[in-house]
Amino acid sequence: MGQEEPVTDAIDYFVREEKIKKRGNVQLSLALKTLEDVSKSKGLSADDIIALTDVAASGRHGDELSCKLIKCLIPASVFPDRAVVMVFSYTCASIASTKVQAMLLRLLIAVYDYVEKKETMQKLGYLLFCLIENSILTPYICHLLYNLTRKEDVRLFRVRKLLELQTRIGIQPYLSGLLSVYKLYFPNLVSIEIPSTRKQFFPSSDKYWYAVIRNVQERNQAAETSHMRSSLELSEKLRAAGGLQGIPPSKRRKIDPIPYVHSSNSTLTVKLSSRLKAMLEEKPIPFVQIPDIDTLLKNPEKVELPSQMGAALRSPVLQYLMSYSADPVMTRRFSFWLQDTLSNELLDCSHSAASFPRIESFLEKLIQFTEFIQEGIPVVDKVLFRYLQIWNGLDFRQQVLRLVTRCRLYPFSVLLENILEPLRKLFVRTSVFIKCQIIMCLTQLLRNYAAVEIPRYNLKYPDSKPCVSVFEDDIGMFDALSTVIKLIQYVDRLVSVGLSLDNNHSLLLHFTLTFNEMVSVMHTQYGLxxxxxxxxxxxxALLTDNAMGPARVCGVINSYKKNCQKLKEDSVSSEIDIPAYCKKETIHSLNVLILDLCDTLWRRRAFTHGRIDSHFNFEDGLLDIEANDCLSLYLHQAFLPFSLLFLKETQPKERIGHPKGIKEVRDTFMEFLERENISEVKEFILNTITRYRNSTGTHQQTAEISTRYRNSTGT
Incomplete structure (x- = not known):
């Protein structure tokens, strides 16, 4: 009660006084300071907002004081419907000055997501169109109408008025923004080209005001739900109890920025011509009346879309409708909402502890949506490009990296500047765990390019054919295969740096080999x-003390060998010229790797092979000749535990000898490794050592050799 009395007295002071002295008025300063502090800390109640709106909108205390009072109209929960009516009444009647009118419109834009009933704003919104020629009010009117416009609001006289205004004052982003909505509904009425980037339409100077409103809402919600672990738990409980029905929209917004599905409630309030009725469809089906996909597929063209396309992140049925019809009106409206919301969540506000669960939940739903449609969203890429430049690598790391994996195909220069370089800077200064996450992210990005983006690009270019895609984004022709090749080269150099920095860490080595395994099958699996x-x-990986390393290296080389053989058989691939790629050099490098593995694991000539191009090429005299044996299959530090286990199983306890004795029964030892789930070595030897492949006996012969070895005394 003690905290409510000062703000009540302050509001009564502004309401009661007919004329307030400005200069040297201590009571005015104290009342205004109290009002500002309370509104910024916990917001104002609905009754207080209504009372102050009446005072500020009337302008009876002067423009400067009225603007300060409007700045204090921060709702504690919802912005009341009656205050919205007052704002429209005072603005359209031109009772207040233009400066106060502009502040009132900015207020409606700032609290748009927290308005109690959007239907009132939709019914009254186009009353503002009569003020569209006011140069000061036009940007804010266009912004507000951009949010409120429905299909039946698009009228030919309004389009003509905007085009006439644009001809007189020149192309302005706010006019283009409103015209873009008109063009989505009726392309035949707007023939001019509209820029597709949402950020160009309505640049805001009120970001601090928006942040204050959001912080007040979050603090109030945190106080209301302090008995719960997080706002996400509240969301789940309310959803289980009835889908958040009956909860004020502002509280829903604080719990989750994704709107709930509801129809646009577009009941026509004016008499329309028969032609316009036909254009608008006389009997649309509200989307809230669509219970399942079967009902949706019966009349998809008559479905009335929800007033907020952002509800698609919450509704599987609406997601099916978007992917089924690929209607540009739906996708553009969704893209506008998504870019605005994603920018506000990631870029335009400081993240508090209370906001993290909400943003993570929003990003998770966005990821689920991209997985459902199996493609990236262009506006998400644009926001990610900006966010990665300022990202600390900690906030929402899992979600951000998963969104990067669905990034669209771009020229490598664009990819390098906006994604690869920010990730590289993070890679070199973070722990091995984060390095592994980044390598896995880039591996998944490469897989997305090979499996999804390259086929989509090839379908569209060079003939510019319509492509099966929910979100179209024409970035022009470029060498897509060169982008993939350069991406592989970049990641290859990056993991080399990472392995050097972290001393060949086993976990990083695992993800490096995973990347190489994926690259090795790009021809056979994805047709590149x-x-x-x-x-x-x-x-x-061959020199590690973990059997995973040399075994997976053998598996990777096996895969490369199969792909090179398939590539050689494919006559079409030889006709394709790819910059930064040499087929002969690739085959030569593969042969070097195969020979090195054979000389090391099988022939016991790791350092005495006599080849200049070997990876193990050392000057004579630097290594003892006995070092050749140390990397052989049965003496390798990674396989020694298996060698000892093999000896224990095949020799009596009193006759267990040195692992060198396994040299005589290496084929049996490889079968033992295969039993221990290390089959890559045997497959590699069978595919590369011709003499071994031709001389390998039957299972019965192998058993006889094993029996003789068991009966031997060892070495």
């Missing part, structure tokens, strides 16, 4: 006309 071999860092 090239095979790119990794740099020398792959040989590092």
């Amino acid at each position: 006309p090239f095979v790119y071999l990794p740099s020398r860092h792959v040989i590092r």
Whole structure:
């Protein structure tokens, strides 16, 4: 009660006084200071907002004081419907000055998401169109009408008025923004070209005001739900109890920025011509009346879309409608909402502890949507490009990296500047765990390019054919295969740096080999006309003390060998010229890797092979000749535990000898490794050592050799 009395007295002071002295008025300063502090800390109640709106909108205390009072109209929960009516009444009647009118419109834009009933704003919104020629009010009127416009609001005389105004004052972003909505509904009425970037339409100077309103809402919600673990738990409980029905929209917004599905409630309030009725469809089906997909597919063209297309992130049925029809009106409206919301959540506000669960939930739903439609969203890429430049690598890391994996295909220069370089800067200064996440992200991005983006690009270009895509984004022709090749080269160099920085860490080595495994099958699995071999860092895995390393290296080389053979058989691939790729050099590098593995694991000539191009090329005398054996299959530090286990199983306890004795029964030892789920080595030897492949006996012969070895005394 003690906190409510000062703000009540302050509001009564402004309401009661007919004329307030400005200069040297201590009571005015104290009342205004109290009002500002309370509104910024916990917001104002609905009754207080209504009382102050009447005072401020009338302008009876002067423009400067009225604008300060309007800035204090921060709702604690919802912005009352009656205050909205007052704002429209005072603005359209031109009772207040133009400066106060502009502040009132800015207020409606700032609290738009927290208005108690949007239907009132939709019914009264186009009363503002009579003021469209006021140069000061036009940007705010266009912004507000941009949010409120429905299909039946698009009238030919309004389009003509905007085009006439644009001809007189020149092309303005706010006029283009409102015309873009008109063009979405009726392309035949607006023939001019409209820029597609939402940020160009309505640049705002009230970001601090928006942030204050959002912080007040979040603090109040946190206080209301302090008995719960997070606002997400509240969302789930309310959803289970009835889908958040009956909860004020402002509280829903604080819990989750994604709107709920409801029809646009577009009941016609004016008499229309028969022609316009036919254009608008006389009996649309509100989307809220669509219970399932079967009902949707019966009359998809008659479905009345919800007033907020952002509800698609929450409604599976609406997602099916978007992917089924690929209607540009739906996708553009969704893109406008998504870019605005995503920018506000990630870029235009400071993240508080209370906001993290809400933003994470929003990003998770966005990721689920992109997985459903199996493609990236262009506006998400644009926001990510900006966010990665200022990202600290900690906030929402899992969600951000998953969104990066669905990034669209761009020229490599665009990809390098906006995604790869920010990730590289993060990569070199973070822990090995985050390095692994980044490598996995880039591996998934490469898979997305190979499996989804390259086929979509090839369908569209060079003939500019319509492509099966929910979100179309024409970025022009470029060498798509070169982008993929350069991306592989970039990641290949990046993992080399990472392995050097972290001393060949086993976890990072695992993700490096995962990347190489994916690259090795790009021709056979995805049909790309090239095979790119990794740099020398792959040989590092051969020197680890973990059997996973050399075994997976053998598997990777096996996969590369199969792909190169398939590529050689494919006559079409030889006709494709890809910059930064040399087929002969690839085959030569593969042969070097195969020979090095054979000399190391099988022939026991790791350092005495006599080849200049080997990865193990050392000057004579630097290594003892006995070092050749240390990397052989049965003496390798990674396979020694298996060698000892093999000896224990095949030799009596008193006759267990040195692992060198396994040299005589290497084929049996490889079967033992296969039993231990290390089958890549045997497959590699069978596919590369011709003499071994031709001389390998039957299972019965192998058993006889094993029996003789069991009966031997060892070495």
